[in-house]
Amino acid sequence: MTTMTETSARFREFKMPDVGEGLTEAEILKWFVQPGDTVTDGQVVCEVETAKAAVELPIPFDGVVHELRFPEGTTVDVGQVIIAIDVAPGSGDAPAPAAEPAQEPVEAASQGDGDAPKGRTPVLVGYGVAETSTKRRPRKGASAAPEAAAVAAAVQAELNGHGAPAAAAAAPAVPAQGGAPDGGRPLAKPPVRKLAKDLGIDLATVVPTGKDGIITREDVHAAAAPAPVSPTVASPAAEPEAAAATAPQAAASSARETRIPVKGVRKAIAQAMVGSAFTAPHVTEFVTVDVTRTMKLVAELKEDKDMAGVRVNPLLIIAKALLVAIKRNPEVNAAWDEANQEIVQKHYVNLGIAAATPRGLIVPNIKDAHDKTLPQLAAALGELVTTARDGKTSPAAMAGGTVTITNVGVFGVDTGTPILNPGESAILAVGAIKLQPWVHKGKVKPRQVTTLALSFDHRLVDGELGSKVLADVAAILEQPKRLITWA
Structure with a gap:
């Protein structure tokens, strides 16, 4: 133009x-x-x-x-x-x-x-x-x-x-x-x-x-x-x-009410969420998992010279776990084409990360996240978060996502039932990681525990497939060594 x-x-x-x-x-x-x-x-x-x-x-x-x-x-x-x-x-x-x-x-x-x-x-x-x-x-x-x-x-x-x-x-x-x-x-x-x-x-x-x-x-x-x-x-x-x-x-200007025009990012969020909620039949499954070993791995990686200069946190391991789960269950990485009545399976993963910004919720994504090493994934996550907070995320960075992670745990929330990002088939919500009593090796011990929630489009992801993906993510976070054996 x-x-x-x-x-x-x-x-x-x-x-x-x-x-x-x-x-x-x-x-x-x-x-x-x-x-x-x-x-x-x-x-x-x-x-x-x-x-x-x-x-x-x-x-x-x-x-x-x-x-x-x-x-x-x-x-x-x-x-x-x-x-x-x-x-x-x-x-x-x-x-x-x-x-x-x-x-x-x-x-x-x-x-x-x-x-x-x-x-x-x-x-x-x-x-x-x-x-x-x-x-x-x-x-x-x-x-x-x-x-x-x-x-x-x-x-x-x-x-x-x-x-x-x-x-x-x-x-x-x-x-x-x-x-x-x-x-x-x-x-x-x-x-x-x-x-x-x-x-x-x-x-x-x-x-x-x-x-x-x-x-x-x-x-x-x-x-x-x-x-x-x-x-x-x-x-x-x-x-x-x-x-x-x-x-x-x-x-x-009444003190009892404030009217805020709905426009920009907020308007787009509202339209997208309404369209998603009333188009894709959502199903959400939950699992509570002991992530004590994952937290120990995070602490070790922070001291690893290969991870120097990048931010290491639990979200990094969760993102890698989801990528491995998708590799083991590729059918979940798909989209529903209503016009042609087709399921479009994606052979790449553009991993979306929901980010709260002063202008509202946006979901930029890491292009070809499935091909990135752990240090590369950490660097991409850090750049994505910084750009979003500065309000500099480009439209291209928010287009073409395939699956999304939303970390509600940063707000102290245990879990939620996330709505799919339009055009995607699954979204993983991560709850707060808390020290809780947990049965470990036959004894009740204080362990780091979190709850995961996976929402998926039931038109193309049935209960068995959704359960497998969620179970794989949980298994990796409980035993992070599976990142080596399953990746």
Whole structure:
């Protein structure tokens, strides 16, 4: 998909790309640039979150940022323009954004003058008349004066034409609490203007706190927040209307409830889990096993020079045990093809590891895990966890999984009944490893014990096969030497 277009010889637009496997939308998490900033080819301009991961987007050309089309937090469809770049700053052949208000008074357009420059007519949705990057510089008092005078004159003429006193006409030109300098257009960046429009806020009524009198996002949010009624601002006739307008906002910020939009990773999780739960007939089996020897093996491996530099923990041995069990029972590593009514057996294992991140649960997988040695598997696990915690997991890393492990034991939970990752046939849940009384060699002794739960798709995995896989994993964790004899 083409991700950039040309609006003229000077301005180029960058579209939201398809960042992974046919995804149709992405949320803009953060802008790293603002209008007026210089960018170079390959520079990251924003971070977006798809239904699978957070991704940084680089700009494919040089120039100066002219406009950000969407504010942070907006979900944008693939193919929509998200940023406009002035690739020839300083040239005079620009379309709509070329003219400065100081050079072209506002009333020229409002009087219907046929000689008015065409560049003043195009309007970007939600932002008003487009501006050039040069308007991002702090305005001098002299340059703003013609526009301010024109606006004041137009307002006065309009009011006088309806019989309003001249003194009343002059009042709007002095916004004691607004962001308009000397009655001119309030100073605010395009994303802030869009936010104000979405919230129904008139920028002329907003108190600016930014540098040089620029209205910030915080200023708009402050103006949108419910405020106590002041007798100097609202007349008795306007009070019912004002109360009706602020009622929805007050309800949304009630201390008894918080509403969180479902989007991004959370939306994808919800859709995937519903689809899996109501498509694949789940069966879950459990086994409680003595893993004392496995814990001793973990301690020994931490001292092994061949494992230096990699993280060794019980999950590593559990992952290896599951891979060996799959090798002994390959039919479990399969998928159900509903469209063709076929069982697709996989001759490779992309081992998924469920990871809890600030953005929600994701399941990246280790590609071709069945071919990796124990040190290689340990290194892959470490890299997977670190990348997930940093929010840098790519969509490709979460695609193509065949079986999954979810370690609920890290939360102190004994076990659970995990839902299959869509397109997979089995998922193994690992419970907390605890010191418990256990019958060992005919005597009750304190042993390290855990409970495993295996959920599988009963369309392609019957009870016997599922039981064999779970029993093999348990046997290896009880006697880790089987890793040598069975692998």
